[in-house]
Amino acid sequence: MDEWFRILDVAAVDTPALVVYPARVHANLAQLVARIDDVARLRPHIKTHKTPAAVRLTLAAGITKFKCATVAEAELLGQCAVPDALLAYQPVGPKAVRFLALMAAYPATRFSCLVDHPAAAAQLSALATAAGQTVRVFIDLNVGMNRSGIAPAAAGALYQQCAALPGLAVVGLHAYDGHIHDEDLAVRTARCHAAFAPVAALVAQLRGAGLAPVVVAGGTPTFPIHAARPGVECSPGTFIYWDGGYGRAFAEQPFEPAALVLGRVVSLPDATKLCLDIGHKAVASESPLDKRLTFLNAPELRVVGHSEEHLVVEAGPGHGYQLGDVLYGLPHHICPTVALYERALVIENQRVAGEWPTLARARALTL
Amino acid sequence: MDEWFRILDVAAVDTPALVVYPARVHANLAQLVARIDDVARLRPHIKTHKTPAAVRLTLAAGITKFKCATVAEAELLGQCAVPDALLAYQPVGPKAVRFLALMAAYPATRFSCLVDHPAAAAQLSALATAAGQTVRVFIDLNVGMNRSGIAPAAAGALYQQCAALPGLAVVGLHAYDGHIHDEDLAVRTARCHAAFAPVAALVAQLRGAGLAPVVVAGGTPTFPIHAARPGVECSPGTFIYWDGGYGRAFAEQPFEPAALVLGRVVSLPDATKLCLDIGHKAVASESPLDKRLTFLNAPELRVVGHSEEHLVVEAGPGHGYQLGDVLYGLPHHICPTVALYERALVIENQRVAGEWPTLARARALTL
Numbered sequence: 001m002d003e004w005f006r007i008l009d010v011a012a013v014d015t016p017a018l019v020v021y022p023a024r025v026h027a028n029l030a031q032l033v034a035r036i037d038d039v040a041r042l043r044p045h046i047k048t049h050k051t052p053a054a055v056r057l058t059l060a061a062g063i064t065k066f067k068c069a070t071v072a073e074a075e076l077l078g079q080c081a082v083p084d085a086l087l088a089y090q091p092v093g094p095k096a097v098r099f100l101a102l103m104a105a106y107p108a109t110r111f112s113c114l115v116d117h118p119a120a121a122a123q124l125s126a127l128a129t130a131a132g133q134t135v136r137v138f139i140d141l142n143v144g145m146n147r148s149g150i151a152p153a154a155a156g157a158l159y160q161q162c163a164a165l166p167g168l169a170v171v172g173l174h175a176y177d178g179h180i181h182d183e184d185l186a187v188r189t190a191r192c193h194a195a196f197a198p199v200a201a202l203v204a205q206l207r208g209a210g211l212a213p214v215v216v217a218g219g220t221p222t223f224p225i226h227a228a229r230p231g232v233e234c235s236p237g238t239f240i241y242w243d244g245g246y247g248r249a250f251a252e253q254p255f256e257p258a259a260l261v262l263g264r265v266v267s268l269p270d271a272t273k274l275c276l277d278i279g280h281k282a283v284a285s286e287s288p289l290d291k292r293l294t295f296l297n298a299p300e301l302r303v304v305g306h307s308e309e310h311l312v313v314e315a316g317p318g319h320g321y322q323l324g325d326v327l328y329g330l331p332h333h334i335c336p337t338v339a340l341y342e343r344a345l346v347i348e349n350q351r352v353a354g355e356w357p358t359l360a361r362a363r364a365l366t367l
Numbered sequence: 368m369d370e371w372f373r374i375l376d377v378a379a380v381d382t383p384a385l386v387v388y389p390a391r392v393h394a395n396l397a398q399l400v401a402r403i404d405d406v407a408r409l410r411p412h413i414k415t416h417k418t419p420a421a422v423r424l425t426l427a428a429g430i431t432k433f434k435c436a437t438v439a440e441a442e443l444l445g446q447c448a449v450p451d452a453l454l455a456y457q458p459v460g461p462k463a464v465r466f467l468a469l470m471a472a473y474p475a476t477r478f479s480c481l482v483d484h485p486a487a488a489a490q491l492s493a494l495a496t497a498a499g500q501t502v503r504v505f506i507d508l509n510v511g512m513n514r515s516g517i518a519p520a521a522a523g524a525l526y527q528q529c530a531a532l533p534g535l536a537v538v539g540l541h542a543y544d545g546h547i548h549d550e551d552l553a554v555r556t557a558r559c560h561a562a563f564a565p566v567a568a569l570v571a572q573l574r575g576a577g578l579a580p581v582v583v584a585g586g587t588p589t590f591p592i593h594a595a596r597p598g599v600e601c602s603p604g605t606f607i608y609w610d611g612g613y614g615r616a617f618a619e620q621p622f623e624p625a626a627l628v629l630g631r632v633v634s635l636p637d638a639t640k641l642c643l644d645i646g647h648k649a650v651a652s653e654s655p656l657d658k659r660l661t662f663l664n665a666p667e668l669r670v671v672g673h674s675e676e677h678l679v680v681e682a683g684p685g686h687g688y689q690l691g692d693v694l695y696g697l698p699h700h701i702c703p704t705v706a707l708y709e710r711a712l713v714i715e716n717q718r719v720a721g722e723w724p725t726l727a728r729a730r731a732l733t734l
Contacts, residue, residue: 014438014461017730047675069676071381089676092633093691094381116634119690140634147677148634148642178674266459267483267507267515275515277456281706285653286673306653307545308414308703309436309456310514323486324460336675339648339707342729362709363384 078106128167445473495534
């Protein structure tokens with residue numbers, strides 16, 4: 001059997017189930033490390049997996065810096081005692097209080113967070129001063145995604161303002177360019193360079209003022225481009241499990257699917273349709289219906305309906321599928337799919353060998 | 368302050384957060400009971416809330432029968448010792464094994480499940496016989512949704528087949544008409560009656576054979592129609608929390624929103640846009656972008672972008688919103704939204720008064 005995804009003891013696995021293949025996770029990490037001059041320039045995002053086991057594999061690959069999006073993910077990193085963790089989010093209101101508590105609870109990890117506004121900086125400064133702590137911050141730049149961040153032209157002033165605030169230590173700049181996902185690598189590269197130009201100008205300006213900003217840039221789509229940019233830290237996330245959407249869009253990248261959703265045929269509503277148990281509570285569904293998932297062992301199945309616990313697919317006349325048949329689903333978007341499962345089953349040597357808890361899918365761990 | 372949703376101690380609530388208002392849950396249950404001649408005809412679906420507290424409020428309203436979609440939801444019902452629980456799903460493969468284990472573990476609850484195929488019936492029969500148990504089944508009918516179920520014309524034979532199998536007890540018929548959701552109640556009523564006609568014919572046929580099938584029909588959209596149909600059990604789900612989608616589509620129904628998602632402004636990426644912390648990991652997103660949620664205290668905000676932890680909205684020029692402002696979001700679809708949270712904060716007298724764990728969002732509890 002040469003199909004890498006087949007699970008020999010799948011008859012005992014209830015579905016829907018998230019499964020991960022650690023050998024492939026390991027290979028994806030090795031590919032990542034091989035594609036940059038210095039492992040110290042890697043700061044992968046853990047939102048894709050949210051699990052301690054993948055953090056430990058990442059550490060084992062020589063990577064010491066991590067990025068995350070929630071306080072729960074940051075606490076997971078603290079529990080794993082990683083050396084360096086960036087909360088790539090501006091903590092506002094009670095989240096800032098939680099972030100300070102996190103820093104106190106996990107002193108072995110050097111935490112930092114984003115800031116893009118003087119009001120957020122002022123709150124962090126006040127909390128840090130009251131707690132006798134120093135909060136390390138990156139200035140979040142809006143490089144064209146228009147999601148968060150300050151315009152690079154205005155960021156120099158905020159950088160200096162933060163540097164002058166008690167309790168804050170400005171580490172550098174954060175430039176996430178998630179709006180750049182052209183399939184054509186040449187187009188993507190050109191757009192990425194254009195978006196980065198004002199960041200480079202800002203770095204030069206800050207260096208001229210005697211500062212030494214660290215720059216954290218990009219996600220998985222622009223990883224190869226920033227990896228070739230001397231000195232910049234790179235923050236890919238999806239690479240670790242890969243998925244159908246990225247596989248189709250970024251064929252130049254060497255990563256391979258390492259997590260799937262298993263489903264079964266649970267009904268045969270008419271002569272050509274199958275009903276599977278992969279509802280939109282079981283696979284990320286923010287994309288259109290035809291982009292929810294594909295099946296490695298049944299590529300001809302076409303999604304025609306989706307509800308909370310059911311997926312209806314067109315199989316065509318005389319399809320031969322039977323009740324109970326197992327389908328190996330490759331999600332279009334793996335990151336929010338993982339968050340739908342409290343655990344992933346671990347597949348080693350084509351058998352279930354344990355499980356990885358999706359610990360940081362919770363909104364809060366202990367803090 | 369006359370806005371029912373306002374939370375006085377919201378400054379301490381980190382976001383995104385799911386909040387429930389038990390007084391409104393109670394009122395929705397009372398409205399449901401008031402709209403049917405006999406409370407014994409109610410079999411509400413718990414997929415919307417997945418939490419023991421709402422099950423207990425339902426029991427307190429005099430309702431003794433429940434419907435659910437997963438083994439974890441069924442186990443939650445067993446843990447609550449409800450008298451009667453229908454797993455509205457055909458258990459296939461290892462799920463059938465789990466279902467039998469559930470029956471053995473919670474003898475105080477009378478469980479049943481769906482069957483729409485002889486192969487599934489045969490597996491259940493074999494498992495039940497081996498365990499010395501009897502599995503109560505409803506024949507699942509395809510009344511036009513083409514998602515699961517057997518054609519009513521073929522169901523009489525399956526009914527009789529199941530009745531003859533050792534270890535099976537056929538209770539009745541399940542007719543879910545979730546494809547009928549016309550806003551116009553007259554149109555919805557006509558379509559519901561047309562879809563039910565073959566079910567009525569099947570019931571007459573089975574009665575002619577000396578059988579007395581129970582019929583479980585409909586969801587929230589067709590609840591008022593089946594409630595007026597003598598003897599039929601009704602299975603609304605969404606009514607308990609209600610949501611933006613149902614509120615707009617089914618204005619004739621008396622239910623009121625009882626659960627919201629709280630978010631905050633976390634960035635101001637340009638002069639007219641706000642970034643909120645309600646990503647598609649925080650609100651159900653199987654619908655188009657403009658149908659993800661609306662804001663009770665900011666109805667003018669229009670969604671323009673959505674990613675895993677961020678929601679970008681257009682607020683218009685001179686909007687006046689500031690970092691940290693709290694938004695009260697009414698999800699378009701509350702059921703899968705609830706499943707994104709490990710707990711809901713309970714709001715009583717406009718203050719946080721506890722929490723309801725979303726216990727059955729897990730794929731498995733103990734079984």
